[in-house]
Amino acid sequence: MSEFSLQQALNLALQHACEDDDRVLIFGEDVGGLGGVFRVTDGLQAKFGDRRVFDTPLAESGIMGMAVGLAMAGWRPVPEVQFDGFSYPAIDQIVNQVARLHYRSRGSFAMPITLRVPSFGGIRAPEHHSESLEALFAHVPGLKVVSPSTPGEGYHLLRQSIADPDPVIFLEPKSRYWHRESFDPGAPVEPLPVGTSRIARPGKHATLIAWGAMVTRCLQVAELAAEDGVELEVVDLRWLKPIDADGLAASVSRTRRAVVVHEAPLTAGLGAEVSTLVTDRCFGELRAPVQRVTGFDVPYPSGALEDEYLPSIDRVLTAVQATLEYRRG
Amino acid sequence: MSEFSLQQALNLALQHACEDDDRVLIFGEDVGGLGGVFRVTDGLQAKFGDRRVFDTPLAESGIMGMAVGLAMAGWRPVPEVQFDGFSYPAIDQIVNQVARLHYRSRGSFAMPITLRVPSFGGIRAPEHHSESLEALFAHVPGLKVVSPSTPGEGYHLLRQSIADPDPVIFLEPKSRYWHRESFDPGAPVEPLPVGTSRIARPGKHATLIAWGAMVTRCLQVAELAAEDGVELEVVDLRWLKPIDADGLAASVSRTRRAVVVHEAPLTAGLGAEVSTLVTDRCFGELRAPVQRVTGFDVPYPSGALEDEYLPSIDRVLTAVQATLEYRRG
């Protein structure tokens, strides 16, 4: 057991992945000598050489297109897009190529690509540096999508993503990069299948469902609610595609109430999918409609307005109260 | 009153828009001399000259980027992307620029851009020519999204979109281009606000919610169900952003049951948003969870498998039956 920040845990996962499989390649903008703008790839070029860890020109579509070709040649690419909002220039390659080449080739070419994307908000960043793209990615057949909420989760989920034979979009909650936690990267991991969620805190009065940095937000809310005797269960969804519908249903069948929390805008966000899955499976048991606490339907704002945009403790508490007090109209 | 196909109705709408406002510009791949691969812009270059109706080089991002600049210079661009699947190369410009320049500039620059996208499947097309991107677009703050289901709707919605001061993504159901209908383009239109839905067929036992070509599919289903005495209400959502939540709630409050039908894959499709909105507003009245009948979570397949992929009459009927027979577990 030692203490790691999420950034260090991810760095270690990349290091171990490179050691265990010499087909793993790491590339992107500034990931080489600089070690990435968040230092997640720090020291890897020195360890594995500039053939396996290298800088690319500044072109996200080119990066993903190159990843496709490398995968076709039998390599295991782990590219980085420097910030969430700069995934958009690569969307065509991701949707039309990465997600489909296995299908298009009838299984002839595997696409074991893990795209790392520093994601979400909360760090007072410039425009385009705080976006949540999970709904977009989760809608695309052929992709898997995951987001860790803690250093330990980060380590294991990144190892699992790189080992996965399918393309995985790995969304790193950048506001959590520097938060530390103890875990043992050498400890044998339960071989959890892709698509399982995790109960981050058990409770019985309502289920809060979140991912990435919003898991921490929900844990804070649960802490506060507990002072009033309200026991909230916090589910860390982790895998945003495939979604653990069974796990969610199991929790909500017990609590009979659910609130889903995310940073992305409300409309057509992943909260709608979560809400629909839960409602579909727990229709008879639900005591209130699933509440959504999300970013608003506005462009992610500048620092001065960030706290107003992001789901706050207050907003989540208000939704919890609404679901607890809900009476069928 | 005369008869028009959707393709002709849209062509007429473009012509009238160009006549009424000499800031309207039409451009895209092959929209000039050829009149577009679906002939929606047929004859317009001859009428309005090659300064107002012109071909671009083959680059969708460039097309949308140019549209942004033209809008900044006070023009009213109506670009075309040749097929749905080729919107992806333009997504960065659409999300990071088109949808945000009004916001970024604090209202200094309007973005009255109408992006026409021949959309959805059903015509045995090559790969990338049958995609449904409405969930992606609807998630983006700053965009409006609309899809007409009939020639008359097409005419008026396109006029309304072009007149709108905000960017509108106009999704044309290409499988309906050649279907004809009588309407009077000169008739005064009820000034319907953006974001209203339309009851395409009234009924009382359940509400089918759809857009684009799936409206026709739902009307077929309603016809068949009527033979068995089941009266289905068909709501043509039309505006996919903003969504007419009040209109949907009004219908479902009466019928107490809803099925949403779309071509896009299930997971994180717009059906989830529709389902969540309806459930949220009609929780006490709903007699069954909202059913979704959608494309599967697979890449849009080749012609031989297309009918298996698209929501069929049978699949919709099965969902209707499921909602009618639903008993709280």
Next chain:
Amino acid sequence: MDLPELHRLMLVARRIDEEAIAMQRQGELPGYAPMKGQEAAQVGSAAALDLTRDFAFPNYRDLGAAVAMGVDLVGYLSTHLGTWHGGMYDPQASRLAPVNAVVGGAVPHAVGWAMGARLDGTGGVAITYFGDGASSQGDVHEALNFAAVYRLPVIFFCQNNGWAISVPAERQVAGGSVAARAAGYGIEGVRVDGNDVLAVFEATSEALCRGRDGGGPTVIEAMTYRMGPHSTSDDPGRYRTLEEEREWAERDPVARAAANLPAEVVAEAEAHAAQVVRQVREGLIATGERPAGELFSFVYREPTKALLDQQRGSHV
């Protein structure tokens, strides 16, 4: 490879192309993108490849490359039959990537593949086929720049066939030449008469050597002409003149090769082509329905539970 062999391949491509159009007219193929006129460009370049180590990335109009590479042609044409988007041939064994319908989209794949080949030290070179229209796409620029920065063994093979659907190359390619763009990246760029099969073979062989020797990428712009419509639903009468078509008909690459061969060689090639056409036609017609559930195959390496649920119809 010598002229008789190249001609023989071109003729097969020509006759299959004609047959595909005929089958489309007869309602047996939903649609087709004819390559008539581009046989020399496609055959000449693909025939130069070493199929033990090189790899080709086609778009949707590269039947000639498939013929030259010995790809199963029923499998290749099944993309037009609506059987499977990428075609039914084995892309790994064929050394021909699945058919790609995104204009310019596969070009960066060749760059990545070439980097992989270099890391493996195979000496393999990637060739990517794209059109004059595709040269406008950002992806093609990004790919050129990546390949040049890393000096990768890639051939950017542009078939400048004069048109991108209805847009002529002179209103598409600013400056007028895709090959001339190469200089801006510090790499080799050559223009070649794309209707001269030997010249194309030669230029490609040189570029292959350069790639294998660590000399980096090459842009080859093969000047040719799409003699037919863009696709079977296109009407070229709307955008180009008969004069232009007639002019290029005189430069027909297949006829041009035949003119330099003894009549009996040509006749034998015709007989051979006719036989291939027969087999391919029969193969296409015999292609049956797709098995139920194939829709759900190949989305992932192993299907996810959610997908199996959908297949089982627990989600209707």
Next chain:
Amino acid sequence: MDLPELHRLMLVARRIDEEAIAMQRQGELPGYAPMKGQEAAQVGSAAALDLTRDFAFPNYRDLGAAVAMGVDLVGYLSTHLGTWHGGMYDPQASRLAPVNAVVGGAVPHAVGWAMGARLDGTGGVAITYFGDGASSQGDVHEALNFAAVYRLPVIFFCQNNGWAISVPAERQVAGGSVAARAAGYGIEGVRVDGNDVLAVFEATSEALCRGRDGGGPTVIEAMTYRMGPHSTSDDPGRYRTLEEEREWAERDPVARAAANLPAEVVAEAEAHAAQVVRQVREGLIATGERPAGELFSFVYREPTKALLDQQRGSHV
């Protein structure tokens, strides 16, 4: 514009740049992207514009252009203050588009704007600022090709400052020169000493004339150097040498202009700059909280009902 005026503008840019870094260190600005070293490139080009008809498209490091164009500097810097992403200045009145943080993303906007200006017959020319790194983006290629195909009045002004964060231009720009790419599009491309403010002014003035006269677009590559870090959270010590930094310090564009001016002119300019810095600093510090609900403004021309509902908190 003459050297004293240009120097005076450069000095204001230099001193504000320094002040912004100081304010960041003092915790008064969340972050900043210094432009020290690029004053001549930015001021020299922007000062040549005719603000009654031209229009500039900046990225995130173009303070010098803002200074030369007389943009409200508190408004300009408020993007770094976290007040509003695009800045708080009036982009229409200033003729400077909102700050754009997508590398290469605003380049095609200049092309569209230039087409609009030509349709209106204003004689206006668009100038777009981008970096050596941005030249790798597909959007920049597409924009160059569009502008060249339509022969639009656009200046593609590339500040080649040697680095894109940690990646040096020689591993970014294959072939070594962004200006050299112009030939491939059949348009003018010039390289200019980006630390020579008069040379930049001259080159830009020529390109403006060309644009106004229907001569089409120009690529200007201004060779310069980012003397500071990429941003206030960057550490250049990780990727470049002190020698390199020292070498470029000797070519400091502001010092170079000053060396050709009488001491009292320089002293007066310093006094002026100090005064501007004081005003800007005070303005930044006086910038208050944002009004509640501003978050919901400007998403659409008129807010939608759904958005008003969210604002009213009916959706929490």
